[in-house]
Amino acid sequence: MLAKRLSIGIGFCVAAALLSGGAWAAEGGHKAHVHGESKAKLAIEGNVVEIEFESPAHDIVGFESMPKTDKQRAAVDAAMAALKKGEALFRLTPAAGCKLREAEVETPLAESDHKGEHKHAEEEEHSEFHGHYHFRCAQPDRLKGVEVLLFDAFRTMREIEVGAILPGGQRAATLKPGANRFDF
Numbered sequence: 001m002l003a004k005r006l007s008i009g010i011g012f013c014v015a016a017a018l019l020s021g022g023a024w025a026a027e028g029g030h031k032a033h034v035h036g037e038s039k040a041k042l043a044i045e046g047n048v049v050e051i052e053f054e055s056p057a058h059d060i061v062g063f064e065s066m067p068k069t070d071k072q073r074a075a076v077d078a079a080m081a082a083l084k085k086g087e088a089l090f091r092l093t094p095a096a097g098c099k100l101r102e103a104e105v106e107t108p109l110a111e112s113d114h115k116g117e118h119k120h121a122e123e124e125e126h127s128e129f130h131g132h133y134h135f136r137c138a139q140p141d142r143l144k145g146v147e148v149l150l151f152d153a154f155r156t157m158r159e160i161e162v163g164a165i166l167p168g169g170q171r172a173a174t175l176k177p178g179a180n181r182f183d184f
């Protein structure tokens with residue numbers, strides 16, 4: 001029991017390290033995620049908009065253990081492909097002319113190919129998807145907000161806690177289906 005909790009803690013630390021940076025690193029608490037609750041971070045620096053998110057795999061593909069069937073592997077591949085399309089998931093103010101320059105998506109569920117049998121396969125621990133996006137904007141002064149379309153792509157997603165570092169300071173909001181706009 002203790003060993004299991006410890007391994008979850010370590011897994012989350014790795015995830016938190018990926019997400020943390022600057023002022024965000026101060027955010028505390030290493031605890032397992034809650035299904036239905038994703039976290040996103042957004043920062044505007046000059047003409048660059050950086051967005052990161054962390055979602056329970058449950059909300060993305062419906063399971064969190066290593067995929068065991070072809071159907072589950074296909075679901076992970078499809079989710080990875082969908083999540084790489086950052087422009088379809090985060091709609092920044094069109095007048096700002098933002099283009100996706102870089103997108104990285106990671107999940108432990110996609111790592112089974114490398115070593116064949118994966119140790120995590122037998123463990124029922126929480127797994128997540130992480131996304132990291134860089135947008136470059138032609139007219140950053142015109143940025144007014146972002147519409148988050150993850151809810152349309154992944155119907156089991158219920159809530160996204162957004163923390164943002166904007167030119168005017170830090171802001172936070174909770175987005176939900178039907179309330180998926182974050183205004184800057």
Ligand SMILES: [Zn+2]
Nearest residue numbers: 056064126127
């Ligand atoms: Zn979970």
